[in-house]
Amino acid sequence: MPDNESSPRWHRRADERPRELLDAALAVFVERGFAAARLEEVAKRAGVSKGTVYLYFTGKEDLLKALVRSAIVPELENVEALAKDHDGSRRELLIKIVSAMWRAIAMSPLSGIPKLMLSEAGNFPELARFFLEEVIQRHWALMRRVMEEGMASGEFRRLPSDLAVRIFIAPMMMAVFWKHSFMPLEETPMDFDRYFAVALEMSLAGLCAKTETPTGKQP
């Protein structure tokens, strides 16, 4: 029982707590998965005790929902705004969109959220549906518009745009998943900058290639 009042046992930080807790929760959920994540670890990383979590969220599931709902939609809206303001070729716009998503999501801690949703979609169908409709399909719709405009103008090849979108961004998504799974085990971790540059180049090449490249027999 120290006589000097050097360090109080805790501080009141009502305003910062939710953000701190969500950040901690993101890290733990992504590392361990929702079920294996222990609330105590979330609390510890946020610098509070177990009970404090319940002052701000009704429980573990609510924490997950708040995390997913709050995190990515704003970034997506930024990108949508950016697309609306664009004045130039569809090709440049596509690059702009993908680069913005890459910077804002793939290269930030937010990259954990797609990994998390992928893992937990089966256990939280309602949340997964929200993510599907409000994030994934909204993102696809944006890109699809751009692609179809580019196809109409002749900038891109004529391809089924619904599939082309998924295929186009697949390499970027894979990087996001890789980052939160096997990358920590790689001897020489992947260089994200180079990866992005090559991926974008190849995806664009696939989208724009002049000569038809026959696939041969299907499986």
Added chain:
Amino acid sequence: MPDNESSPRWHRRADERPRELLDAALAVFVERGFAAARLEEVAKRAGVSKGTVYLYFTGKEDLLKALVRSAIVPELENVEALAKDHDGSRRELLIKIVSAMWRAIAMSPLSGIPKLMLSEAGNFPELARFFLEEVIQRHWALMRRVMEEGMASGEFRRLPSDLAVRIFIAPMMMAVFWKHSFMPLEETPMDFDRYFAVALEMSLAGLCAKTETPTGKQP
């Protein structure tokens, strides 16, 4: 084999059990994730009782390890053999390899395993390392060899082969993850055959494109 045995309490032969249990475990682990999967559900799907699982595996984790270790390596070996026997262009070989993997893994129940490993890599580093080295990197090595040969022969563009491999197969991997996460929630589920055809075509186009397709400014 007594034929006057009226109704035996147990039916199946012991040597079918492990396979049945692994199949059931795969389904449940993929749907729920390892931590949230209940062993009782695995047992039920395999048509046995909870206790029986422990006659064949030492526990839940052992079940996961057996699952991962046993499932994909044989398929990969098939593909390696197929590659060794190939006689033709590198392009055709690449198509042959990817198509074989698609059929054997992506379109089979085995597709759950990559999803599972992605989700659980953080909790089972040892198992993840096994999967990284014995499956992922081995698969990459095979494809990389083919790609580099194709680049040397002029069939493919000169690209950093380590990255090109990852990017090339990303659309196929994405389909696998999609299948086990959001696809059940889609109104009109993705058509895998069309997806594969377009993905392969675009990936090949990206790999073979004659004209350099400048990327513009990097992010």
Added chain:
Amino acid sequence: MPDNESSPRWHRRADERPRELLDAALAVFVERGFAAARLEEVAKRAGVSKGTVYLYFTGKEDLLKALVRSAIVPELENVEALAKDHDGSRRELLIKIVSAMWRAIAMSPLSGIPKLMLSEAGNFPELARFFLEEVIQRHWALMRRVMEEGMASGEFRRLPSDLAVRIFIAPMMMAVFWKHSFMPLEETPMDFDRYFAVALEMSLAGLCAKTETPTGKQP
């Protein structure tokens, strides 16, 4: 780790368990109240571990419900049958009914249940309603019928039968509550047999008294 197999760690008693658990739960709930009762103590008194409770009941509340629903209704039905078979004066029937209830409920461990319901009615309205309708009011209805018949025949005074029933059995109910609250603290605990004899005599006297006994001014 004893080599000899003298005493196994536990026994399978699937059939007896529910009854044992309900008996233990009754004792603990009555002593402590529902909220303060710890499931672990219930389990210990039943000679099992905490987890075993959940093999037979879905939780603490289910245990309470099963307890209340299963315990008293059968006894009440016995008494109803006994009343139907009666052939004699209403006075004798009344005595018979009250004596039977006294023996079957007030003097058995079941006496804890009215005390428990009284305490917990506020927290479990649904259960309380069940008890009110299926036990209390049913019991009252039986007694009321007898009383009204006795009033019609002149055996009893004319009184408001709905109130007279409550008043008539109040002394018996009080004994039940006393038993599970202050009696353990009394230096010389109440003698239930004498109490019942005197109570029945006084209640009957109040019901049958020939001379009107004016009450004087109301408060």
Added chain:
Amino acid sequence: MPDNESSPRWHRRADERPRELLDAALAVFVERGFAAARLEEVAKRAGVSKGTVYLYFTGKEDLLKALVRSAIVPELENVEALAKDHDGSRRELLIKIVSAMWRAIAMSPLSGIPKLMLSEAGNFPELARFFLEEVIQRHWALMRRVMEEGMASGEFRRLPSDLAVRIFIAPMMMAVFWKHSFMPLEETPMDFDRYFAVALEMSLAGLCAKTETPTGKQP
């Protein structure tokens, strides 16, 4: 008392608080039982915050003790004084005492306290002993004196006075318990005034009945 004080953060005088808190505590404890009562609800009903409770009481248990110790003894003393001043028949005195208790306790919020003590006697033996000795037995002693005097003078029948007291007031106690348990669930709640009138009349009849009313066989 500065009159330029624009808007104080706290309003009430400290010496009103304990009473307000005890009133709130009584209501919550009676509704929920001690264990299930949340101190935050007590605070809210008293119009203060959780922390404030601890400025006046050392904790939840202290609140209960203060509640029980402070509430009923004064009322009992009133009744004792009233008995001392009485000049008239024992019958009238008995009616006076019971009516006074009915008005002061049964028909006031204080009626919650007997219900509370009944429910919590098992968890707070010390407090229960206090209540037993300082309230219950003191009240009984008073009534017993009156009854024995009445028996001596021939106003009442000769009965074991210790039991007769308990039996005599049982209907009044039952009303108190009923009020705080099942009455809120009754379709047409009991009419307390009529109940008291009939109960008093019947109890007096039982006490005064001229003709011995044979009970028949005991159980």
Added chain:
DNA sequence: AATGAATGAGGTTTCATTCAT
């Protein structure tokens, strides 16, 4: 070989109590 009743460690959640403001 198979069962499923029983166990108990481990996690979530609640809430009386403390204490910085």
Added chain:
DNA sequence: TATGAATGAAACCTCATTCAT
């Protein structure tokens, strides 16, 4: 004097694992 954010012990409940049958 009053607040309410923060704490942490305690209780419920789950389920991997064990073991009597």
